[in-house]
Amino acid sequence: MAQRIDTKDLNIYYSSFLAVEAVNMTIEPKSVTALIGPSGCGKSTFLRTLNRMHEVIPGARVEGHVEMDGVDLYGPNVDPVAVRKNVGMVFQRPNPFPTMSIRDNVLAGVKLNNKRISKSDADDLVESSLHGANLWNEVKDRLDRPGSGLSGGQQQRLCIARAIAIKPQVLLMDEPCSALDPISTIAIEDLIGELKNDYTIVIVTHNMQQAARVSDRTGFFNIAGTGKPGKLIEMDDTATIFSSPAEKATEDYVSGRFG
Amino acid sequence: MSVATESSSPGGSPDTARLLATVDPARRRTDRTMQVLIYIAFALAMIPLIWLIWTVVAQGADRISIDFLTQSMRNIFGGDPRGGIYHAIAGTVIITLLATVISVPIGILTAIYLVEYGKGWLARSVTFFVDVMTGIPSIVAGLFAFSLFALIFGPSVRIGIMGAVALSVLMIPVVVRSCEEMLKLVPNELREASYALGVPKWLTIVKVVLRTSVAGLTTGVLLAVARVVGETAPLLVTVGVTDSINFNPFEGRMMTLPVFAYRQYSQGNAPCPGGDSATCVADIASQNAWGAALVLIAMVLALNLIGRLITRWFAPKLG
Amino acid sequence: MSTTISRPPARGSRRRRSSTTDRGFNRVFRWIAVGAGATILAVLAAVALFLISEAWPAIMASPEELASGVPRYPEDTSLLGYLGPLVYGTILAAVLALVIAVPVSMGIALFISHYAPRRLSQLLGALVDLLAAIPSVIYGLWGFFTLAPVLTPFWLWLNDNLGWFPFWGGQASPTGRSMATVGIVLAIMILPIITAVSREVFLQTPRLHEEAALALGATRWEVVRTAVLPFGRSGVISASMLGLGRALGETMAVLMILSPGFTYSLDILAAGQHQTIAAYIAADFPESTGLGVNTLIAAGLALFVITLAVNMAARWVVARRKDFSGAN
Numbered sequence: 014m015a016q017r018i019d020t021k022d023l024n025i026y027y028s029s030f031l032a033v034e035a036v037n038m039t040i041e042p043k044s045v046t047a048l049i050g051p052s053g054c055g056k057s058t059f060l061r062t063l064n065r066m067h068e069v070i071p072g073a074r075v076e077g078h079v080e081m082d083g084v085d086l087y088g089p090n091v092d093p094v095a096v097r098k099n100v101g102m103v104f105q106r107p108n109p110f111p112t113m114s115i116r117d118n119v120l121a122g123v124k125l126n127n128k129r130i131s132k133s134d135a136d137d138l139v140e141s142s143l144h145g146a147n148l149w150n151e152v153k154d155r156l157d158r159p160g161s162g163l164s165g166g167q168q169q170r171l172c173i174a175r176a177i178a179i180k181p182q183v184l185l186m187d188e189p190c191s192a193l194d195p196i197s198t199i200a201i202e203d204l205i206g207e208l209k210n211d212y213t214i215v216i217v218t219h220n221m222q223q224a225a226r227v228s229d230r231t232g233f234f235n236i237a238g239t240g241k242p243g244k245l246i247e248m249d250d251t252a253t254i255f256s257s258p259a260e261k262a263t264e265d266y267v268s269g270r271f272g
Numbered sequence: 273m274s275v276a277t278e279s280s281s282p283g284g285s286p287d288t289a290r291l292l293a294t295v296d297p298a299r300r301r302t303d304r305t306m307q308v309l310i311y312i313a314f315a316l317a318m319i320p321l322i323w324l325i326w327t328v329v330a331q332g333a334d335r336i337s338i339d340f341l342t343q344s345m346r347n348i349f350g351g352d353p354r355g356g357i358y359h360a361i362a363g364t365v366i367i368t369l370l371a372t373v374i375s376v377p378i379g380i381l382t383a384i385y386l387v388e389y390g391k392g393w394l395a396r397s398v399t400f401f402v403d404v405m406t407g408i409p410s411i412v413a414g415l416f417a418f419s420l421f422a423l424i425f426g427p428s429v430r431i432g433i434m435g436a437v438a439l440s441v442l443m444i445p446v447v448v449r450s451c452e453e454m455l456k457l458v459p460n461e462l463r464e465a466s467y468a469l470g471v472p473k474w475l476t477i478v479k480v481v482l483r484t485s486v487a488g489l490t491t492g493v494l495l496a497v498a499r500v501v502g503e504t505a506p507l508l509v510t511v512g513v514t515d516s517i518n519f520n521p522f523e524g525r526m527m528t529l530p531v532f533a534y535r536q537y538s539q540g541n542a543p544c545p546g547g548d549s550a551t552c553v554a555d556i557a558s559q560n561a562w563g564a565a566l567v568l569i570a571m572v573l574a575l576n577l578i579g580r581l582i583t584r585w586f587a588p589k590l591g
Numbered sequence: 592m593s594t595t596i597s598r599p600p601a602r603g604s605r606r607r608r609s610s611t612t613d614r615g616f617n618r619v620f621r622w623i624a625v626g627a628g629a630t631i632l633a634v635l636a637a638v639a640l641f642l643i644s645e646a647w648p649a650i651m652a653s654p655e656e657l658a659s660g661v662p663r664y665p666e667d668t669s670l671l672g673y674l675g676p677l678v679y680g681t682i683l684a685a686v687l688a689l690v691i692a693v694p695v696s697m698g699i700a701l702f703i704s705h706y707a708p709r710r711l712s713q714l715l716g717a718l719v720d721l722l723a724a725i726p727s728v729i730y731g732l733w734g735f736f737t738l739a740p741v742l743t744p745f746w747l748w749l750n751d752n753l754g755w756f757p758f759w760g761g762q763a764s765p766t767g768r769s770m771a772t773v774g775i776v777l778a779i780m781i782l783p784i785i786t787a788v789s790r791e792v793f794l795q796t797p798r799l800h801e802e803a804a805l806a807l808g809a810t811r812w813e814v815v816r817t818a819v820l821p822f823g824r825s826g827v828i829s830a831s832m833l834g835l836g837r838a839l840g841e842t843m844a845v846l847m848i849l850s851p852g853f854t855y856s857l858d859i860l861a862a863g864q865h866q867t868i869a870a871y872i873a874a875d876f877p878e879s880t881g882l883g884v885n886t887l888i889a890a891g892l893a894l895f896v897i898t899l900a901v902n903m904a905a906r907w908v909v910a911r912r913k914d915f916s917g918a919n
Contacts, residue, residue, distance in 0.1 A: 066802065081292065082284050082285040083288070084292055090294075095291065095293060095808065096292055096808075097809075098807070098808030099808075104803065108799035110800060110803065112821035112824075121807060122807030125809050126296065172803070175807065179807060182291075299813070307706065307811065309698060310701050311702065313694070314715070316695050316698075317719055317722065317779075320779045321718065321721060321722050324733045325725075327736075379627075381624050382628045385624035388624070389621055394625070398631055401632055401635050403902070404902050407836040407899070407902035408638070408840070408895070409839065409841070409842070410842060411840065411869045411872050412894055415872070415887075416637070416642060419641035419642055419644065422645065423644065427880070427881075445631075448631070472616065473620075474620035499724070503727075504728040504842070508877065509873065509876045512877070561732055565726075569725065569729060576721070576724050580717070
C-alpha cells in the first residue's frame with residue numbers, strides 16, 4: 014500500500030527559470046513527511062513533481078530522478094496518468110466537483126478506471142473512503158446532495174476521501190488546511206495521523222506548529238533571494254529539526270526569526 | 273519482495289514498474305481518439321475558410337480592372353463584358369457611412385450610460401435588449417425600415433437612407449457591446465484621480481474615460497462597420513437596385529456591392545450567339561458577381577485587420 | 592507678468608462659477624446618456640410596432656382576399672396555413688445547421704481552450720472569428736457555384752444507398768440545391784458564434800477542478816469530460832441557442848442555394864421541397880405590391896417572434912448561469 018520515494022539531484026524548471034535546485038530526499042513509507050519553508054521557496058513546486066502535476070504547466074520540466082521503489086517516475090515506460098493514479102493529491106483549497114453529488118465525487122477517480130463497478134461495490138467503496146476521511150457520519154444521509162454544499166473542512170475531507178478511494182501508494186497534501194478554520198484544521202490533522210498507518214504522506218505547510226504536530230520527518234526549503242532557486246537546506250526527524258537543527262537558517266526559520 | 277529480486281533489477285521493483293506503466297489501453301485509445309477528433313474539428317472550420325477565400329480570389333481576380341472599379345453598369349446589357357461596380361462601391365460607402373453616423377453616437381452614449389450611470393431596471397433591460405437586438409435577423413431589420421418609411425412616404429419608396437436605418441438597427445447593438453467592454457477596461461483609479469482634481473463627472477467621462485479608450489472604441493466601431501458592410505437582405509428590400517450612379521441617399525434607388533453580387537448571380541448566363549467574343553461573354557454575370565465579392569471581402573477583411581491592429585498599436589498600456 | 596499674477600483668483604472664481612453650472616451640465620450629459628439607452632428600447636419597440644402595423648392588413652384579410660391579392664397564393668388557405676411550410680422550412684434549416692455545427696464548434700472550442708498551445712490560442716480564435724466576418728452573399732455564391740457541385744455526388748450516393756433513412760429519401764437533387772447543402776453552409780456560418788461563446792466558458796473552468804481531475808489520474812480527455820464539460824454545459828446550451836437564432840434569420844445563403852418549395856417534406860436531399868421565411872421574403876419582396884407586401888411582412892413578423900423567443904431564452908440561460916458560477 015505505501016511505498017518509499019527517493020529524489021536524486023532533482024532540478025525543477027519553469028521554462029528556463031530554475032525554480033528548485035538539486036533536491037536529494039528520501040521519503041519513508043507509512044510516515045508523514047512535512048515540507049516547510051518561506052513563501053516562494055519551491056516546496057509546493059517540489060511536491061507537484063512527485064505526481065508529475067508540475068508538467069501540466071506550459072514550459073515546466075524537471076531534470077534528475079524521482080524514484081518510487083527504485084522505479085523512476087520520469088522513466089520512459091512510465092505513464093504520467095498512472096503516476097497520478099498511484100500518487101494522490103489534496104489541494105490547498107478544497108475542490109470537489111461542483112456538478113457532482115458527494116457520492117459521485119468520491120467515485121470520480123474510480124469511475125475513470127473502471128466504468129462498470131457494481132452498485133454494491135461502489136456503495137462499499139464510498140462508505141469505506143468516507144470513513145477513512147472521517148466524514149461518513151456527517152454525510153451518510155445526504156450522499157446525493159452536491160459536494161459544494163458542505164463546509165470548507167468537510168469539503169477538504171471529501172477531497173481526501175476522493176483521493177484515497179483510488180487506493181494510491183502515496184498521498185500528497187499541498188497546504189491542505191490553509192483555507193480552513195482551526196476546528197476543521199484539527200479534524201484534518203487527526204485524520205492525517207490515522208492515514209499514515211496505510212499511506213506514505215507528504216504535506217506542505219506554512220504552519221510550523223502543524224508540521225511539528227503531524228509529521229515524523231521534516232524537510233526545510235529555503236531561497237537565497239528573489240530569482241534564485243529554492244533548495245532543500247536540511248531534512249531530519251521532526252523533533253531534531255525543531256529542537257537542534259544542523260543549519261543556522263533552519264534554526265532561524267523554526268524559531269520565527271524570518272519567513 | 274525478496275532482497276535478491278530488488279538488487280537484480282536495476283530499474284526498481286517490477287511490481288511498482290507495472291503499476292506505473294501505461295494505464296488501461298482502452299482509456300489511452302479514447303484519449304487519443306478524442307484528441308484526433310478535436311484536431312479534426314478545428315481543421316473542419318479552417319477548410320471552408322481557406323477554400324472560400326481562395327475561391328473568391330481565384331474567381332474574382334481576373335475580373336478586377338481599372339474599368340471594373342470606375343464604371344457603372346449603365347447601358348450594359350446581356351453578355352457585354354464592359355461596365356463595373358463603381359456605382360455599387362459608391363452606394364455601399366454612402367449607406368454604410370450614414371449607418372455609422374446614426375449608430376455610433378447612439379451606441380457609444382448607450383455604452384457610456386451602461387458603464388458610467390447604469391443601474392436599476394432601465395440599465396438591466398437595456399443590457400438585456402441589446403443582447404436580444406443582436407439576434408434580430410437582418411431581413412427583419414430591412415422590413416422594419418421599409419415599414420417605417422412606407423408609412424410616411426408610401427409603399428413604393430426606395431431610398432438610400434432607408435438602408436442606412438436598417439443597417440443601424442443591426443449595427444447599434446454591436447457598437448454598444450464592444451464599446452461597453454472597452455469602457456469597462458478603463459481602471460476606476462483613473463476616474464477617481466480625475467474626480468479628486470475636482471473635474472466634474474461628464475468632463476471626466478469625455479476627457480479621461482473616452483480618451484483612454486479611444487483606440488478600443490475605434491476598433492469596436494470598425495468591427496461593427498465590417499459586420500454590416502456585407503449585409504444584403506435588408507438593402508434588397510429597402511434600397512432596391514439600379515445600374516446607375518446615385519450619390520444622393522435621400523432620393524432614388526442605390527446599388528450596393530452585396531446586392532450587386534446577388535443581382536449578377538441571379539441573372540444567370542447571357543445568350544451569346546456564336547460563343548464568347550470580345551462583345552459577348554456568356555458567364556459575364558457570374559464573373560461580375562465574383563469580382564464584386566472579391567472587392568467586398570477585401571473591404572471586410574481590411575476593416576477587421578485595421579480594427580484589430582489599432583487596439584494593438586494605439587491602446588494605452590493599462591494597469 | 593501682471594496677468595499671471597492676477598490669474599489665480601480669476602481661475603478660482605471661474606471654477607466656483609463653473610461648478611454650479613456643472614451640475615446642470617452633468618445633468619444634461621446624464622440625460623443624453625440615459626436617452627441613448629432608452630433609444631435602444633424604443634427602437635426594439637418600434638421594430639415590433641411597425642412590423643405589426645404593416646402586417647396587420649394581411650393578418651386581418653380573409654383567405655379569399657389573400658388568394659386574390661397575393662400572387663401564387665393557394666385557394667382556401669388561412670395566413671397561418673400559408674406560413675406553416677415556411678416556418679417548418681426555417682426551423683428545419685436551422686436545426687440541421689445546429690446538429691452539424693454544435694459538435695464541431697465544441698471540438699474547436701476545446702481545441703482552442705485546452706489542446707492548442709496557449710500562445711497560439713488567440714490567433715486561432717481570431718481565425719475562426721473570420722468565418723463570421725465573411726458576408727452571407729459570398730457564402731451564397733460559394734455554396735451555389737463551388738460547394739453544391741462538390742457535395743452532389745455524395746448526396747446522390749447517400750440517396751442511392753441509404754435512401755431508406757427518413758431524411759435521405761425522395762428524389763435527390765442532381766444540382767445539390769437542397770436543404771442538406773444549405774444546412775452545411777448555415778452550419779459554417781454559425782460555427783464562429785457557438786465557438787466563441789463555448790470557448791469563453793471552457794476557459795473559465797476553474798483550474799482547481801481541472802487539477803483535481805488530473806490528480807485523480809485522468810487523461811486529458813477525461814479532464815475535459817469530468818471538469819470542463821459539466822462546468823460549461825449551460826454556456827454551450829446558450830451558445831447553441833444563439834447559433835440557432837442566427838441560422839433562423841439567415842437569408843442570402845438560403846436564397847441563393849436552395850431550390851424552393853412549400854411542403855412539409857423530410858427529404859433534405861431533394862430540391863423544390865423547402866423554403867425559409869427569410870429567403871422567401873427576399874425572393875418575393877422586390878416584385879410584390881399591396882397585400883403581397885403585407886403578407887411578406889407578416890411572415891417577417893413571425894420570424895421576428897421566433898428569433899426573439901430563441902434569443903431571449905438563450906440570454907436567460909446565460910444570466911441564470913452567472914448567478915451560481917464563481918461560488919466555487
